[in-house]
Every structure is written in structure tokens, then in C-alpha cells.
Amino acid sequence: MSDSPMEFGSVTDVLPDICDHTLVLCASPEERCLGVVDSLGGARPRRTVLLEIVDEPNSARVQNIERIVTNCGGVRQVERVRIQHKDPVFGIDALSDALEGEGGVIACDISTFPRNTLLLSLRATQRAAPDAKVTILYSEPSTYSSPTSGPLGMRGVAAVPSFAAPYQARDDLVLIVFLGYEGERALGLWQAIEPNRTIAVAPRPAYRDEMAGEAERKNSALLAALAEDDLFVVDARNPVSTYRLLKSLWTDDALARDANVFIAPLGTKPEVVGMYSFCRDHEDAATIVYAGVIDHDQTYLSRGVGRKWLLPFPERSDCG
């Protein structure tokens, strides 16, 4: 498989046998949770497993679920898995049960998964269905709208369950922050963790030209504390780019020898896929920490559906 994202208009352009595949996706109030299901062009996946957040009711999400069920429901009903924003472990066993022993292709539309849920879901999927080939689909947002009420509050910082590396007897704690648009959240994580060293990763190229440099601008207060050499860039939509960066930091930068490494996924979903793959292949390398926002209605919600991609799902052998 190519190690570059492939753009598509219709899902069948990149997954011609989608009718034989299992589709896993997460319902959201964001319109782009429909990006893939609206591009099925009449085809229906063999099975559809829909993750549904139940602890934060939202009418837009309900409407989107109805459309997903209409587009994907065929002879077999869409299988719905109840998950929670507050407790990312909740419902993961049901996802495992749903996918256990699944062979063939599992197409995962990652567009609107909460980041911690995405990490757990990918791990559960690969453990429950080790013989399946997992492919990643992604819809970019058309645009973002800023919250109206100023900076967002942050929930408690916590290691994503099952993504905590052993705490090594090392002197330094290094935080690798993948930057997004919520500069306050990145600062909040940073001030809570109080690392000895911080490495920031900016999306470059960004999704669109007009977004270039926006993540750095939104995070300028955090970046001011960093040595210039500690700002790295990755291709925002290519998980392989993230995987390679983490691997190079791990091997070249002596992090493995001298530090406990925490990774904060505040950037794009494709970056989260890259860090998942890296942590899957390097179990002791890093702990992924996350802090959700207090009020999801006030977060940076995307608007519309932008370009759609089949993303490379990094394997150790592809990212040497």
C-alpha cells in the first residue's frame, strides 16, 4: 500500500469491494461524520458498527445517526455500540465483541472519533480481529468555527487506558505535544504535567494553505517556552509522517535512554493514527495522555465536509 493518503470522491474509488467490508464509524454532531457514508454511492458495507456517545445527548448527533442508519442499513441492521466521552473504556468490550474473529477488511472512518476513543478502538479492533486488514478513511472538515465563549476548560489529564508505558527510572519527563487549534488546552496539559522538556509538533503542510501556521499562532505562548530545535513538523493528514517522526525522535534523540515520554494528541486524527501505530509497535516507548474539554458544545467544531482520504495505516515495516 502507498504510504501517502489517496483522495477519493466515492468510497468505491478506493474500496471497490466495500460491500464485502465492515465499516466502523463514530456518530457525532459534526456533519463530517457523514462524509464517508454519503460517499458510498448506493453501496452498503457488509456490516456497519456505529459508535454512539451516550453521555452527552445532542440533537444533531441523533439526526446524523438516522442518516447513517439509512445509508448503511441493509439486510443487516447497523450495530450500535454505546460509548462515553467521560469514560473511554466504556463500550470498548462491546466493540471487541462485535469485531471478534472478523476477517477481511475493516474500514474505519476515523473522522469524528474522540481522540482517546480512537486510540482504544484501533487497539481493540486489531486485538479482536488480528487477521483483518484495517483501512483508515477520513473526511477533513470544510472549515472550523471558533467557540464563542473564550478559552475552553479542560478535564483532568489522564493516560489513555492501555496506552501507559512503564514508568522508567529516568531523570527527565519529555512531553511531545501535537499542536491543534486549542492553544489553551495544550498549555493546560503542559502546566499540569510540568515536563522537563517539551517537543511540539506542528502540522505542516496543513489541510489547506490558509491554515498554514495557524496551529503555531494559536500555540505561540507554549512555543515561546521551547527551544527552537524542539519544534518539529509532520504532514497533518499522513499517519506515516507522524509514525516516522516519533520513531526518529525515539531512536535519534536519546529519548529512549534518558526520559519518560508522554505524548499529547491535540492535533489531527490522522496524527492520532500515526501515534497509535507507533505505540503499538513500541509498547514501552511512550504514554499517551489526554484531557478532554469540559463542554463539548463549546469546542472547535468543524463545519461541513472537506476532502476525503484513504489514509495509509502505518506498519513497522513501512516506517523503517
Place this chain on the structure above:
Amino acid sequence: MPLVGSILTALGFAADSIAIAQAVRAHVGPQEDLFSTCFRLAVHRHRTHLLRLSDATNVDDIRVDEQALERVLSEFASHSDFCDAVTSSSARRDLAKHFRLAVIIPGHSLTDRQLDDEISRIVISAFEDFITRLPVEVSSTFHARDRDNAIIAGQLSDIRSQLLDIAKVVSSRSQYLDGTQIQNESFQEHFHNPFRIVKAEELDRDSDLLARLFDEPALYRQVQGPSNLVLEGGRGCGKSTILRSLSVRAAVQLASLRGTRKLTFRETGLQYFGVYVKLPRGLFNEWSPDVKLTLDAARTLFQHSFNMMLLKFFIKELVHARDTDLITLTSQAESVASGEVAGLISPEDKAASLSELSKLIAREERSVRNYIGSLRLGDGKQRAYEGEFTSVHDFLDQAMDAFRNAVEDLRGKRVFFLLDEYENLADFQQTVVNTIAKLRPHSLSLKIAARPMGIKSRTDLNGEEIQQPRDYEVLPLDYDVNDRHYRELLLSIARKRLRTGGFGSTHLDALLAEAPPFHTATREAVDDALAAMFGDVTDERHHQFDETLIFRLATSPRRPRTYAGFHDFVALSSGIISTFLELCRVTFYLAEGEGVDVRNGSRIPWPVQNEAAYRVSKAAIDYVHRIENDGPRLTRLVRDLADIFRARLLHHSSAPEAARVTIADPEKLDDEESEVLQSLIEEGVRWTVLHSPGPVGSYLPKHLTDVRSSEFYLNRIFAPALRISHKPRWRTTFTTHQLRALVADDTRKSTLSRLVRKHRSTDEDEGDDEGGKLF
């Protein structure tokens, strides 16, 4: 067009620019000096970045060409259409062309376009800074020169309020003016700021530097004693630094510095071998119970993991001590101890070296992790844990004994496990640690650093209560700003830093110039007001009311009081060493940016210190907003309380400086409906947003017999940004019901306006001082 007009136009305020510029020029004077200051500072703050674009090796080589800058500024005066609004990058580049020669970037290879992009950032930053400082200049002139001329005074007053509005807009949209940003910038290593290191984390692993900068607090002997100990204090009070100083590498270094040569562990005569363990935020929830992991299982698995973790840290410190020749560790001793400890993990296990023992530890950790992972991911089907298991009741004690018996240098010594950021453990995890403390093993002691209310469990695994001081001694570390010893400690810390940094003068109090008395008011205005109120002006009246009168007579509504000088910084520090160091760090950073030669003994002008105080204060409030979970609500509470305190400060006739919250009915905090308020207060104390004048303790009060504090005051560092007095002299009494209503979303607004009205007019003396009457 005058300079002010050009800058206003460039920043998008063209409509106001001509009238303001002309009035400022006519009555306040040309502002080239102020702009030059802002420009120098902007270049200073961009130097790190520009250095990378040049072939210079020293950041000091990036600098302002003063003559070129002077030329640019004279061009401003002679061109009527010098500036357009710089809303596009091309407009910004056009503007930057004029300033190209004013910034020296040796050996850069930028194209003109790239260079202009860089310069435009500097110029816009300087413009933004200039515009936010301008109202102060206007205010000073208004009061100093023109208050007798009603027409000019009226005109200046209008302009000042227009400029204040503009400054507010510019501040809110400018990252350059953000307090946190400047605070973070000042941390950059190459600025050689003597106050660069504020937090223990920033020392990295430099135990030598720690030893050189460390000042022993008065209670250090007690800390070094054999008892289990909780060092309790707010963020930045120095807990971590004390713990780090006890680690074997720092402790030996400290002892060596007292003499003339490097000592070994044995030669120091230390009775303890310190092992520092930071307990990072977020990591330990991996063992927390959830829908899949029961509390019993979590407790059991955490015990084993905790044992393995501490053993691992001990081994690492031992190896480091051996490799740096601090101790002698023979291969026979290593083999004996490793073998014995391996047998404690499992009778079948063997290890002939520390490296083999470390592998066993890694195996155990992996085993627990895989088990928990399987449970959570649903592929384990709830089977029981089948790996090895150690208990905190005996494992660590026996393991440490094995090493003490085998290693000659450790014989008779205690191992100190120095557990930092203890509040990051969940209550059931702290119960595990309490169990070790309760057993008081002879081979080891626990030295714990915890925030106020950071200890969530007060029992051991058998349910037995922890007793003080039998199981733990608790040492509070918060300082009183009025305590002479605190001031001496700060001066001593500063002296070491200035000496280490190669500064000519090591007397910080001499380097920090005082502001004019009562600034931004004047002595005359304060005396006049006191004379009008009381008929005479006595020292006592001054003592009682001068701070209040500064605010009431202030000439700058945005920054009513000027903060400068060692004593102001001590007061603003609120007894927290790191806040004091932060104030110094930003002050030294800004001073360097403005070209003050502090290194060779020049005093830092008070406006620079004042700028630093307001920036650090604003950053402190922004920090509160980012506190997990309760940050936004805490920020709202702080701002609401400040509104009430400010109403009293400006209007109350007898007890104006009332930044002290007294809860009239603290017993009601235990009511169910007070849960949110209570947790907010606890969180506020934990993060040092609130102080309690009395003892708070690290323990969360959970017993009815516990005395709950009924008095709090705001951290003094918030005072500048909130425009309130930093002195909590009088009390402001609230009922629990009022505070509950203040923190509830639906009643907050109406409660706040009611309380503001009430407190600005209440005429009751609630303080400790003898009251007088103010206007």
C-alpha cells in the same frame, strides 16, 4: 502625521488617529523614546528566532541599530502618509521596509521579502506594546501638568479613555502582549537570566547547579531526620527542590560544596540514601478502577506495581552512585543483593546482577499491564491475575534490607524514598503508601511532597487511621510575606543566583529601584486627601489608608497602582518562592530588552518592574483558568470576589482593603448543597489560588471533628491584574448561602451585583485595625 497617528492607523484605528495624535503631541510630547523602548524590547524578544536565521553565534549580536532607528522615526515625523492599516501581509512588508536597517541580523541569507516578513513581526509587536503603554503616559501628563487647565484636562481625559479602549482591543488580540507568552519567553536559556530557573523541573538533572543554588530552609534538619514526613505547601513553595536536594547525588554535592573537594557518600557522613521519584500527573490513573477493573483488583495490582517502581528507581540511583564513584559497589555485593531481592519477587526467580534484577522488574510490570489492558479491551473475559504478586507490607523493607546488608556503604543507612507530587495518586493508591508509613520500617523512610489538601486518604490497607506525628510528621512550607526570615531567604536565594550568573551586584534589593511614593497617585494628593478627611496627616493614618488612597486617587485606571522594589515583589509573591522568582525573571528579561545594564550594576527602573508585575499577574490568572476541571469556575470566583473587594476598596468608608473572605457559617460547608462550593474552595487552596491564614493541612478534612477553615484570601499575585489591593487587611464576610449562589451558574450574576452593592455601602468595621472614616 505624528508617530502616534501612524501607529494607530497601522493597527486599524485610523478614524481616531489624527485627533489623538495631535493632542498627544501637543500636551504629552513626542513619543519617540517610548517607541524606541518598545522597539528594542520587540527585537530582544524576537532574538531567539532571528539568531537561527543569521550566522551569529551569540544572541547579543542580534540588536537594534540605534542611529537607523532614529532616522526611521524622523521619517515618521516628516511624512504625512507614512502608514496604512497593515491588514495584509503585503502592507506589513511595505511598513517593514522602513525598519530593515534598524535591526542588525549578522550574516543572514534572507531574501528581501523574507526579511520584511521577519521585521514586520517586530514592528507590529512594538506598535502593539506602544499603544498599550501610551495611556499611562497620557495619565501621568494629565496629572502632573495639566490638571489645573480644565480645557486641556478634559481633552486629555477623553483621549485617555479612547486610548484605554483601543489598548483593551489590542491587548485582547495580541499574542505578543500575553502574560504567559512573555513569562515563557523569559525562560529561554540563552538569555542567561539569573532567575531563569523557577521550578525544580527546570533544573533538569543538574544536581551540581541545584546544590549551588539551594538554600536550606530553617526546617531542613527535621527534613533530614528518619521520620516519615509530609512536606506540605502550595505550588512553587520549594517542596520539590527540597526533595531533590535530598537525593543522593545532590546531597553529596551539597556536602562537597561545603568543603574543598568532591566527597564520596561515605565521607559525607549522610545517614540516608535519597531516591527521588516524581509521580507525574495522569500516569497513575492506569491502575484506577473503572467499569472493568474492580477496586480490590486495582489495589492489589497497584501494590505490586508500586513496589516494582520504587525498586527500579532505587536501583537506578544505586547504579548512578556507583558509576560516579559516590559509593563502592562490589560485584559480589551486587550479586548477593540482587539474588535475594529476586527471591522476594518469586521464589523461583534468580538474578546475579542489578541488570538481571531490572529485567525481572520489567517482566512484572509488563505482566500487570497486559492483564489490565486485556480486561479493558474486552479480550480477557474477566479472568483472574495469574502473575507474581508482592505486598507493600514487607517487600520494600526486605528488599532495602538486602541491599543494606550487602553493600558496605549502605550499612546502617536509611533509604529515603522522596515522593514528589503525591497529590497525583488516587486515594486508594495513597492508602497503599500509607501502609508502608504505618509499618515504619527501619530500612526506609518516606518523604512526601504534597499540596494543601493533596492527601486524600488517611487510612492504611487495614483501615487503620494514620496518626500524626507517629506515622507521618507534617511540615508546612508556606511562608508569611511579613516574616523577616522569608525576606532574608529570598535575598539569599537571589544573591546566589546573581553571583552564579556573574552579576556585579548581588544585592537584589539594591537592583530593584523603588517607584515614586504612592505612584500612580502622588504624595501631595494622598496627604491632601488625608488632611481633608481627618484634619491632620499622621503616620498612623498613612499606614491605615495610604494603599486605599493610591487606588482612589490613581491616575491610571488600567494600572492604578505601581509595583516596584523588593518589598512590593515580596508582598506580591504571597509567600511563594517561585512567584517571587517569576517576578524577578520577567523583570530581568524586560530590563535586558530595554537595554538596562543590570549585569554591571545598573538599577532596574520601576516602570520595567511594574510592567513585569502586571504581566506576571495576568499570567497567574490565566494559569488558574487552565487548572483541570475547575479552572473556569475558579477563575470566575476569583474575578467575582475581586469585583466585590474592588467595590469596597473604592467606596467603603471604614474598611476598604478587605480582600479577606470570612465565611460566617463554615459548618454549612458540609451540607450536601454546598458540595460544589466546598470542592471549589478545596481546589482553590490546592492550587494556591486561595490562601488560608490558619493551618489548612495536606489532608482533606473528612471528619466532623476536623476544623474547617473559615477564612481565605486571594493569592496576592492576582492583585495587579484584578486592580485590587494585595493587603487583605479587613474581612469581607459572606454566608455559605451567598457563596453558593455566587458559584452557581443561574444565580451568579444577580448575586454578584447584590454583593457588590452591599459591600460598597456597608459601613462596618470588620478588621483588626482601629478604623477611621474615609471619603
